[in-house]
Amino acid sequence: MTSSFTEGRVRRSGSFPSALFLAVVASVVVNGQHATASAGHHGSAPKAAAWAPYLSMGLAVVRSEGARYVDGDDSGEAALYGNEGLFDAGAFDTAVQFRLAAGIRLRSGLRTQVEVGLPRAFDWRGNTNYRNAGEHQPSEATLDAWQLVLAGFYDFRGWQLGWGQTARPYLGAGAGVGGYRLSGYSQRFPDPDDLAGYLRRGPEGEIPFTGVPSGKGRRFIWTLTAGIGVAVRETVHLDLSYRYTRLGEIETDVDDVTIVRYRADGSRREIVVPINETTVDQRTHTLVMDLRLDL
Template sequence: MNTRQASFLVCALIAGAPSAVRADSEEEMGGPYLRLGAGMQWPENSDLKDQSCSSRNPPALFGCGPGDDGRSLGAYGGFEQSPMVDAAVGYRWASWLRTEALLNWSPQLNLSSTSNFLGRGSNQPVSASGNALAGFGVVYVDGPELATVRPYIGAGLGAASTSLGQVTYRIPAISNDAVTVTSGGSSTSFAYLLTAGVSIPVSERLDLDLAYRWTDLGTVKTNAGSATIVRPAGRSNLEIAGTQIDLQSQAVLASFRFRF
């Protein structure tokens, strides 16, 4: 290669560099995207309580005061580990800023607790199943790229609609068939989330997001209604006031983010 050819090649490379940088910058500076993901959540321990322990009409299920174990009357434990699904539409406003409209679904929430009714022994299993659907507006701040990984943090506000089926209280100390079954219910609560994760590029338009998330979906409630009481002496029905339990969870998720 002679001197003239070398000079021409250098000039061509220099002239082409701004175009490449500009193309990368334009891609990062804006545009819509779609994100789909799934993960597992671990709800925090929580207490199933009366909505009002002093309710008289209808009467509270638990009532006020301590139970057999010295704690306030109620059911202790919470929801079990369960799957969750994400669907979101987002927009990148700058290289470091993006927002999302996020829909989160928890299709299988299983309550597993132990009540402490007076004089009923230490084995008082409580169970129910439900689900939750939440919508959030989320803001993400993306950090600088480290090797091929880009960290981010985010926070979101929204609302959650939760549903819980009939709640079954078993009392083996009385008999194997002794149960009290109360009404389920549904409710809507203010919700919020905090998240942190990393993005890994898969292709020019596709990223893999791996995230940790803490979510507060508010309060899950049961309605006042008829409780079915089954004892060795027979079956009866009694009007009972509603109960409630908080739903907060930690989760890990994997999702694919496709840029249009």
């Protein structure tokens, strides 16, 4: 991997929507201390309508489980790793994602909503284990991902908090589709077993690397959720939840891998070889804070 894989990349930041959302939450919660939640069977419901629409927006702190890039389906080209004992082990970094949802709440305690996880960049940090390449074989990539999920929840009977608001636990599940684009995937070899061998550095200390094909696609995803909703005003709820998500496989394209090495005389050698796809299974653990507004 060299800096050519990462230079000039502009990372999208979630700082503005995050700050805006937190400011809105703080304002609603402070003002909600002076409002009294309704005392019906379902806590904060202002009417006995059969159903009521709502909107929500929120922030999700997304943490990925450790994973491995391995060889995918055989398309008749060369395999990058070649056997089950070779792989790229690592994880996507923890990041904040902004979420929007629209749903319907029923008197029975059921809710259903369509939600969108807005596009966000996640960095991959891994380490390959090719033979004779040393223990330190760092890899990196960037994953841009979004989600569209249909989710259902059941709100259990709640209890009154000390300042008059009602808290209600809930459970939920959902399924949908997620899109992704993987780019800038490279594997470096800074400390090979033989410093003068085929993984030697260049004349200016350039590190030999392998550039892996990018990838993009869509995948089926499913989620499980447990949380609690607090009625901070009659029509405003603050939802705090944990969510487990199985995001499915991320695949690189069947395309050319770029192998950059340096000869003994210092000249650069670049080899291009078509390879089969590689794949990683992504699963995440997410802490979510949503502001839900009854319409």
